[in-house]
Amino acid sequence: MTIAASPRRSLILFGAAAIGSARGARAQPAAPRFPSRPxxxxxxxxxxxxxxxxxxxxxxxxxxxxxxxxxxxxxxxxxxxxxxxxxxxxxxxxxxxxxxxxxxxxxxxxxxxxxxxxxxxxxxxxxxxxxQANVLMVSRRALPEPTLPALLAAARARPGELAFASSGSGSLTHLTAELFAADAGVRMVHVPYRGSPPALSDLASGQVVMLFDALTTALPLHQGDLARIVGVATRERQADLPDVPSLVEAGFPSLDVPxxxxxxxxxxxxxxxxxxxxxxxxxxxxxxxxxxxxxxxxxxxxxxxxxxxxxxxxxxxxxxxxxxxxxxxxxx
Missing domain, CATH: 3.40.190.150 (Bordetella uptake gene, domain 1)
Structure with missing residues (x-):
């Protein structure tokens, strides 16, 4: 995942030193130690x-x-x-x-x-x-062959017809799907939901074709074979899904968006x-x-x-x- 943890930094101690002048001015009080309360x-x-x-x-x-x-x-x-x-x-x-x-x-x-x-x-x-990685899921009921090539072929054959879900208009899942559509050169219909659970439910039932969602919430549908994770929206593959390509390696350079x-x-x-x-x-x-x-x-x-x-x-x-x-x- 491309976003490099900052190197370990040394603990910085600070405080206000007493300042005196050559004339013997009284030292300033030390600043209180941080933190001194919750x-x-x-x-x-x-x-x-x-x-x-x-x-x-x-x-x-x-x-x-x-x-x-x-x-x-x-x-x-x-x-x-x-x-x-x-x-x-x-x-x-x-x-x-x-x-x-x-x-x-x-x-x-x-x-x-x-x-x-x-x-x-x-x-x-x-x-x-x-x-945490976001992943691209395809509904098995909406697309009998739930693969990335099949999704792209269906979207190109039926421009403006296939529906994708999100957890809300303007959400990260919505905008990630828009980036995907732009990279793929396809037009799809956005169906916003109030949160991830109802979007996942309609993906499983075939009401929508695809959804971007967090890896942890997507895995149960993938493992239950109700939908398939066909790509990961990061630069590298994920340890939980070693056989699933990252979308960057699949040819979508904008999709490094954890x-x-x-x-x-x-x-x-x-x-x-x-x-x-x-x-x-x-x-x-x-x-x-x-x-x-x-x-x-x-x-x-x-x-x-x-x-x-x-x-x-x-x-x-x-x-x-x-x-x-x-x-x-x-x-x-």
């Missing part, structure tokens, strides 16, 4: 999803690293914007953080147009939690505090126990290659803004 980690989605699962594992590790409780606060609503806005407007002191991914940091601004906060300007990245997750702080948070949080988070996400949890959830470390985290996030904003504009997606 930290709140906001997840702007309901409990139980992959963002929530990784955030809770990270919170447990951060509490050990920082010596203070880290409490996960689920504040769902408006596609992640309710909780994200709350963090954007929180005091920039390191005690309120946000766990989120491209739904907010790439898609929300171009999708909603007007927000009460700016996802691009109101946050500073602390670090990445990991990523769902990544990161931790962010309000933009004006002091640099030393962000550095302290970043160093602690790196210790957590590189630990054996955290890596084991990711493997159990079909998630992987995020790899940035030669890019910085800031460069990666900038590229994500451009990618999803282009996808929203070209698809004409509207908030669901």
């Amino acid at each position: 930290i709140r980690l906001v997840v702007p989605f309901a409990p139980g999803g992959i963002t929530d699962i990784l955030a809770r594992a990270a919170a447990e590790g951060l509490a050990r690293e920082l010596g203070q409780p880290v409490v996960v606060d689920n504040r769902a609503g408006a596609g992640g914007n309710v909780g994200s806005e709350a963090v954007a407007k929180a005091a920039p002191d390191g005690y309120t953080l946000l766990a989120v991914g491209p739904a907010v940091m790439g898609i929300s601004k171009p999708l909603y147009g007007r927000l009460n906060y700016d996802p691009d300007a109101d946050f500073v990245p602390v670090g990445l939690l990991g990523a 769902n990544w997750f990161g931790v962010f702080a309000p933009a004006a948070t002091p640099g030393p505090i962000v550095a302290r949080l970043a160093a602690a988070l790196a210790e957590v996400t590189e630990s054996d126990s955290y890596r084991a949890l990711m493997r159990a959830r079909s998630a992987q470390p995020v790899t940035l290659g030669s890019r910085s985290l800031d460069a990666f996030l900038a590229a994500e904003r451009v990618r999803w803004a282009d996808a929203v504009r070209s698809s004409g997606a509207q908030p669901g």
